[in-house]
Amino acid sequence: MPKAKTDKTTGTQLLDRAISILNHLGDAGADGARMSELADACSLNASTAHRIISSLENHGLIERIAGTRRVRLGLALFALGAKAADGTGFRRACHPSLLRIAAETGDMVFLMARSGFNTVCVDRQEGAYVIETLTGQVGGQIPLGVGSAGQAILAFLPEAEAEAIIAANATAYKAFNQLSADDVLARIKEIRELGYALDHGQLIEGISALAMPIRLNDASIAGALTINMTSARLKPKRLEGLLELLQREIAVIRGLINPYEVRAAKPQARPAG
Template identity: 30%
Template sequence: MGARNTNANVRQPDVKPDAAGPDAAPDDPGSRTLRRGLQVLEAVLARPDGLRVVALCAATGLERAPVYRLLATLMEAGHVARRGRFLYVPGPRWAALQPAGGPPNMAVHLQPVLARISQGCGDAAFAIVREGAASHCIARHVGTHPVQILVIQVGTRQPLGVGAAGLALLAALPDVEVEAVIAANAAQLPRYGGMTPERLRILVRATRERGWSVVGNHATRNVLAVGMAVRDARGEPVAGISVASTLDRMPRQRQQLIAASCQAALRALLPADL
């Protein structure tokens, strides 16, 4: 399988992934440092209970030395704070921005779900939420298989439906909202593997019939992902989760096993009163 590891989003151990998506920032040193700093900050904000440096490295794909440097800057500015000797948590600048009685922190609720799924199948798992016509990656968990397909990073935004998690969430929406999302993204869709509005409608119908989503060769070439919608206590779709791997690791039978694993993890670990 080693000869296939040429995709920019395929990360082997100790290899840092490039920025994903067609709107990636210019690769000059300043932009690269800012992008990495935002990755670290978003990973910390996604886990207000605290993250160790090793977990931050796994979440961002960065090595320890740059993570420590970025944390020092973020702590100096008050965006990150240290709890005890090893944990890093959101800093005082963010405390005033958290509304009392606000909506649930989906990243916190879904991180254990992603961990169980990823540990079970060995591949990377992702969670997204909807922001208008876009999906926003709020959490991911890197698996144990030697080749990890890191199709998106925490903080990545892309048209809702071009990735498996976003497609599962899109398919769970009412028809009128589905059409509004597709119309809003129509001009951007071809940039994702030649996706078209009609192709996306076909994928939505297939997802509804199957109960979970499958997307291959759209957001990232030679990659296939399986996704599932996350629903709250009222049955409303509030997020999407997915697992991504290379095409040859995703035959039909394994897709079904991963979908079943996603469903089981959600039932076991998602709070009943979400």
């Protein structure tokens, strides 16, 4: 019996370390990382890191970058992420709206949702104008409260819950253009009044983002639709048209998804940072 307990503990530790490696590679992006970097970042010795990385590679969860000694996230993870996003039908119901918005505006459109203390990119659609974003590809995460989508979601959560999330993420905010918890609190109060969130180059100079929360028929928050563009493309008259477009598409989405399924499927995560 004692031996079985030890085996179980070891298995749990290995799983935690594998997840730590995957999270670090997620932050590293397309350039990936060397095995030594992963070992240092995850506090592993070389042999343990090699064993875990080899196992993850065998399952397609990470891959080696040709001609280098670096590894990055593998395509199998993206496939799993797509399946998870479609689990409730949320992504599937919203995707036509992303296509229509991108076609009409020419800008990049994102479907963002809450994952514990983070905002995660569930889906994205490129338009004629492609720009760099904080979350990158589908599955990318940033702390809730960073960016227009996260602030739009926070603003319509129960007030005590939103404040608890902001407090948990406070130390992580500084990495994003010295954003503070007080800044986020002030912005979500304004967003509640407006019904939408606008970042007009405050987070990334020259890049604007407009987000509107997807509020379901039971008043819960499923996520947010976000349009990203260069600030030069966001004129006051155009803003009015974009808001009308978002409102129209969100009305369509509300008629397609079951609020109880979406709410029950929300994943939890540890605070960012």
